Amino acid sequence: MSENKKILDEEKINLADATRVKYFDIVIDHGQGAIITDADGTDYIDLLASASATNIGHSHPKVVAAISNQAKKLIQYTPAYFANPVTASLAKRLVDITPGNFKKQVVFGNSGSDANDAIIKFARGYTGRSYVVSFTGAYHGSTYGAISISGVSLNMTRKIGPLLPNTIKVPFPDQTQREAGESDDAFSERLFKQFKLPFETYLPADEVALVIIEPIQGDGGIIKAPQKYMSLIYEFTRKHGIVFAVDEVNQGLGRTGKLWSIDHFGIAPDMMSIGKSLASGLPLSAVVGRTEIMSSLSAPANVYTTAGNPVTAAAAMATLDVIAEENLVARSKKLGELARDFFEQAARSYWFIGDVRIYGLNGGIDIIDEHGKPDNQATTKLIYRIFELGAIMISLRGNTLRFQPPLVITEEQLTQSFKILTQAFTELAAGNL
Numbered sequence: 001m002s003e004n005k006k007i008l009d010e011e012k013i014n015l016a017d018a019t020r021v022k023y024f025d026i027v028i029d030h031g032q033g034a035i036i037t038d039a040d041g042t043d044y045i046d047l048l049a050s051a052s053a054t055n056i057g058h059s060h061p062k063v064v065a066a067i068s069n070q071a072k073k074l075i076q077y078t079p080a081y082f083a084n085p086v087t088a089s090l091a092k093r094l095v096d097i098t099p100g101n102f103k104k105q106v107v108f109g110n111s112g113s114d115a116n117d118a119i120i121k122f123a124r125g126y127t128g129r130s131y132v133v134s135f136t137g138a139y140h141g142s143t144y145g146a147i148s149i150s151g152v153s154l155n156m157t158r159k160i161g162p163l164l165p166n167t168i169k170v171p172f173p174d175q176t177q178r179e180a181g182e183s184d185d186a187f188s189e190r191l192f193k194q195f196k197l198p199f200e201t202y203l204p205a206d207e208v209a210l211v212i213i214e215p216i217q218g219d220g221g222i223i224k225a226p227q228k229y230m231s232l233i234y235e236f237t238r239k240h241g242i243v244f245a246v247d248e249v250n251q252g253l254g255r256t257g258k259l260w261s262i263d264h265f266g267i268a269p270d271m272m273s274i275g276k277s278l279a280s281g282l283p284l285s286a287v288v289g290r291t292e293i294m295s296s297l298s299a300p301a302n303v304y305t306t307a308g309n310p311v312t313a314a315a316a317m318a319t320l321d322v323i324a325e326e327n328l329v330a331r332s333k334k335l336g337e338l339a340r341d342f343f344e345q346a347a348r349s350y351w352f353i354g355d356v357r358i359y360g361l362n363g364g365i366d367i368i369d370e371h372g373k374p375d376n377q378a379t380t381k382l383i384y385r386i387f388e389l390g391a392i393m394i395s396l397r398g399n400t401l402r403f404q405p406p407l408v409i410t411e412e413q414l415t416q417s418f419k420i421l422t423q424a425f426t427e428l429a430a431g432n433l
């Protein structure tokens with residue numbers, strides 16, 4: 001047993017308790033592209049990309065060089081006090097590559113969670129209203145603001161209340177809940193009625209500061225809102241002077257086959273949070289928003305000493321270069337189509353594969369029992385077997401396989417991962433797991 005593994009065992013770090021799935025007793029030593037290698041030298045195909053935080057692959061040489069060069073010049077000076085060229089260039093670039101032909105500003109943070117907290121603060125500051133509307137199944141992070149507007153699991157808020165006041169959750173338009181024969185538009189109208197219910201009963205719309213949504217929910221199960229629904233809630237926010245924000249922390253930066261998941265809907269949000277893969281997994285997040293909203297608060301309301309730190313900003317500039325130079329958005333779409341073919345075929349071959357949702361190199365694959373109900377146990381068995389066969393995958397909401405490889409995964413690695421998955425599916429079908 002390696003020294004690192006001993007430490008893990010001695011510390012009794014038990015991820016299973018935290019996650020309800022048996023994760024793998026390995027220590028990751030290094031990674032390159034879509035491959036991670038454990039402390040004992042075993043390689044795994046990474047189908048998780050560190051929870052969508054390494055879209056351009058592990059330790060991309062251009063990012064490593066950018067970090068190293070910037071570290072030699074200046075590691076840290078609080079961007080809130082003094083500008084530095086690389087952080088300023090990044091802010092300008094984010095303004096340019098986010099939707100919306102209006103004046104925008106950027107604030108940086110250290111995590112997706114604090115970016116979403118910033119959105120709440122700015123929306124409240126700008127509107128002078130307090131209520132925030134978010135969605136069931138959403139995951140926006142675990143700072144007090146972000147966790148208060150998340151709705152993915154009961155466990156996350158147990159024992160830590162009281163949460164942020166005046167936060168309301170409405171049902172996410174989860175297409176897997178569509179009634180038989182119900183069209184997209186009819187489903188959108190039905191869910192929009194549910195969205196409006198609080199406003200028609202106890203919550204005056206003119207007291208609402210913010211509606212925040214993941215256009216494609218990540219931790220909620222990789223679920224895309226219907227087009228019409230998104231237009232309806234966007235129009236509602238226009239009518240009532242409510243800030244409309246999207247959380248792109250998980251699904252942004254090429255993950256869904258478009259640069260931003262909101263690009264699937266042709267809507268320019270008032271505010272957007274970005275994180276995870278922005279600096280290839282270094283702690284950096286950003287909020288890009290309309291200037292009039294972003295200028296509603298004065299400095300100490302949302303300042304973190306290291307936010308927008310020059311090394312993380314250099315890593316982000318290099319990451320954005322790689323996304324453009326290696327055509328990773330198009331690659332995500334193209335390889336995502338191979339993944340869709342594979343998983344849809346698997347759903348036809350194996351009765352325990354239920355709904356399959358693939359948007360780019362980004363998928364949620366539901367595992368069900370003979371009654372069509374979520375089967376968490378079978379999902380756990382599958383992901384453990386997939387690990388034994390050499391690929392890393394975890395579950396979402398207990399019974400959904402989470403498929404989010406780095407966008408640089410080669411076709412050969414993708415094919416190899418499909419072989420591994422097929423073997424695991426076949427063994428489960430034969431009752432051998």
Ligand code: PLP
Nearest residue numbers: 111112113139140141218249250
């Ligand atoms: N928003 C979304 C959609 C996420 O998936 C996550 C993390 O999983 C966050 C926000 C929180 O980001 P962080 O973990 O960097 O605070």
